[in-house]
Amino acid sequence: MSSRALEQYIENMKQKHENTTYEVVKSDEQWRESLTAEEYRVLRRAGTERAFTGRYHDSKDDGVYVCAGCGNPLFDSQSKFDSGSGWPSYVEPIAANAVEEREDRSLFFVRTEVRCRRCGGHLGHVFTDGPEPTGLRYCMNSAAMSFSGRGANA
Numbered sequence: 001m002s003s004r005a006l007e008q009y010i011e012n013m014k015q016k017h018e019n020t021t022y023e024v025v026k027s028d029e030q031w032r033e034s035l036t037a038e039e040y041r042v043l044r045r046a047g048t049e050r051a052f053t054g055r056y057h058d059s060k061d062d063g064v065y066v067c068a069g070c071g072n073p074l075f076d077s078q079s080k081f082d083s084g085s086g087w088p089s090y091v092e093p094i095a096a097n098a099v100e101e102r103e104d105r106s107l108f109f110v111r112t113e114v115r116c117r118r119c120g121g122h123l124g125h126v127f128t129d130g131p132e133p134t135g136l137r138y139c140m141n142s143a144a145m146s147f148s149g150r151g152a153n154a
């Protein structure tokens with residue numbers, strides 16, 4: 001390994017390590033106990049719910065979508081749009097640091113995985129075929145999120 005390659009390797013490992021440090025850390029056992037089977041499958045096993053089966057793909061309610069694993073606010077309903085995909089879709093997260101994006105090579109093409117920045121839970125993927133203003137489509141799993149209506153506590 002050349003010194004340049006070694007430097008690159010160390011840099012990559014550092015980044016990997018940084019990316020795996022989350023504010024909310026639980027053992028696999030604890031996650032299993034605190035989530036429903038479907039939430040666990042999506043959030044902790046990077047599963048994908050079947051299109052049109054989730055509770056939020058069709059929802060137009062006004063409020064905020066939070067992580068089902070840790071309650072971290074993820075998406076505002078104002079950024080939600082009807083993608084026709086069968087999964088809840090958004091043009092942007094509620095805040096830049098709400099989510100974490102990483103390369104996913106689990107299929108034969110590269111996708112960008114979206115995770116909760118607070119607990120590392122898998123939420124879905126982001127694609128570049130979304131509408132204006134961002135051109136992005138955050139394609140999420142309903143099972144990874146809980147909805148909190150804005151009027152509920154007013």
Ligand SMILES: [Zn+2]
Nearest residue numbers: 067070116119
């Ligand atoms: Zn979370």
